[in-house]
Amino acid sequence: MKSLFVDSFFFFAILNPKDAAHSKAIEFSKQHTGPLLTTSWVFTEVADGLARSTKRDAFKRLVSSFRQGITNQIVATTDELFAKGIALYDERRDKQWSLTDCISFVVMKEQGLQEALTGDHHYEQAGFTALLK
Numbered sequence: 001m002k003s004l005f006v007d008s009f010f011f012f013a014i015l016n017p018k019d020a021a022h023s024k025a026i027e028f029s030k031q032h033t034g035p036l037l038t039t040s041w042v043f044t045e046v047a048d049g050l051a052r053s054t055k056r057d058a059f060k061r062l063v064s065s066f067r068q069g070i071t072n073q074i075v076a077t078t079d080e081l082f083a084k085g086i087a088l089y090d091e092r093r094d095k096q097w098s099l100t101d102c103i104s105f106v107v108m109k110e111q112g113l114q115e116a117l118t119g120d121h122h123y124e125q126a127g128f129t130a131l132l133k
Helices: 007-015 022-031 042-050 058-068 079-091 099-111 121-125
Strands: 002-004 038-039 074-077 114-118
Touching: 002 099, 007 022, 007 042, 007 058, 022 038, 038 099, 038 114, 042 074, 042 099, 042 114, 099 121
Parallel strands: 002 038, 002 114, 038 074
Antiparallel strands: none
8 A cells, every 4th residue: 555645734734623624634544544654854844833832742742653653654854855855946936835845745756656645735736636625
């Protein structure tokens, strides 16, 4: 079974009951038993987003919970991946894609993944399926 890519959108939705996608994210997490894949860049984005929040402590639990999934994978930051992300970021000046998004797109393409746990339309612009739309 192929992994699903997990974007920060999903993690923020899980952590925030007031998030518009919270119910979808919770329902998905109750039903899905397959492998998930994300990047250390996505987790950095989540940590940055929680830095000034009362949910800051939830970050450690989130990462720990993700790692407990035996089939889950976190793609680590490398100089090569960073360079590929920068290249895509530079190539697509017509889009408002973040560097984290670009790195995610590179990883998804390299891993042969089509679906992402996100509601971010940038994934659709890049040719992927956003499952939380």
